[in-house]
Amino acid sequence: MKRGFSWVAFARGVAGVLAVVAIWQGFALSGMFSTAMTPPIGSIGATMWGMMADGSLFINAFATLVRVFIGLAISFSIAIPLGVLMARYWVAERIFMPVLSVLLPIPSLAWVPLFILWLGIGDTATILVVVYASAFPLVYAVWTGVRAVNPLWLRAAIVMGADEATLFRKVIWPGALPYIITGLRLAFGRAWIGVIGGELLASPKLGLGEIIFNAAEFLNAGIMLSTLIAIGVIGVFFERFVFQTLEAVTVRRWGMVAGEGR
């Protein structure tokens, strides 16, 4: 399926990026808009360099990532017990499923103004948005994953005298893991959107969304674009490297194939 590295493809990719840069530069220098609104590439680069040199980009990116990971950790600790319960006990599924299907279609960011009223502006509201955004794909992944564990394995393990704890650790958990990791990837994507939106609306002290929001007040498109680039780089880094590596290391090593996630 996957083709090997090709210089032709690489050259075309570079050409595509260069074309975008050239169009932008032409636009910026054409004088159609003021350079405050469409800064030329050089000045975006200088801004970005400045933000990296004084460390502000890293500090804010770190603050954003901390919120994402605290939120994901909370989601994870809700999703594992809930998903396992729902998958193994029919009664639990009947109890929690309706609640989940009522909350699921509400966009997490619709809650932000309410969270702000309840919890004040800042960290707590933003983290809660991350939890709300990421919990559903995780619960769903754990639930599907545990249900997809081959019943034959369960019976075989029980016959061989596995107790509940062993059953969970040695059969259910590895069996459900491909789904859980796919769910984690999806949850990160949702959390990433949620955290930027939360930061734009709930204005905590630090964070990439916060930089963009502040830059808007000073009409500083250079800072906004530099931050957008940073958001893109971090997003690609996690999506491509962290989660794909995680998938490769855990799933393939145990000889299991991940279901095609959405």
Add this chain to the structure above:
Amino acid sequence: MRRALSFGLPLATFAVIAAAWEAVVNYGGFPPKLVPGLGTIAEAFVRLAGNGILLQAALATLYRLGAGFLIAAVIGVVVGIAMGRRQWVEDTLLPIVTFLYPIPGLAYAPLFVLWFGLGDFPTILLVGVASSFTVIINTWKGVKAVKPIWLRAAEVMGARDRDMFRRVVLPGALPYILIGLRLGLAQAWRILIAVEMLMSVQRGLGWLIFGAQTFLNTDVMLATIAVIGAIGMVLEREVFARIERYTIVRWGMVAA
């Protein structure tokens, strides 16, 4: 017994949640302005529904959603098919698409305000552009997933380029394209509500929530959130389930 439980348990859950909410309202010691009772929320809903504000807001939001989604669908399907069918298009665009895809659409909002001002146009444009990437990626994967043997069979039987596209590539890729459109619509919906808060549009469900926050009208906020959830559910279940039933399920491409 099982049937009674399967009906009764969800009801019991909602009853317990409602009772817990009321208990918090009455005995939690929170100001009722911040944590309104269910009756107050229902009253706010009836009031807003009665004087037409809710309907106007919902229509304004749905109009933006429709317009934005149309942009996303057109860009997404055209670019996705071009990338799937022509290797040089894929090579040129894939790095850019891959980079832009994980940037949350909402992050562009302040930039769009700077460039295009406030109001409807930048909101629709932003929602359209931001949700087009999901459609692009899924369409591209779908075209790539069309079995080469179908293409070769059609070629051998003398299909011209147009027929090949219309009768083989498009139906073959359609399950993926529909998934892409469905995810794109869901994404547009999620972004739109937040963008309405940032872009200070006139009317709209996001605007209603944001405006109500200023006056501490939590009852209005919760009633609006309920409406948002209901619309989201209808979009997901009715609209797309129906399209799938009439196309790919009927053609026997996926199980119903």
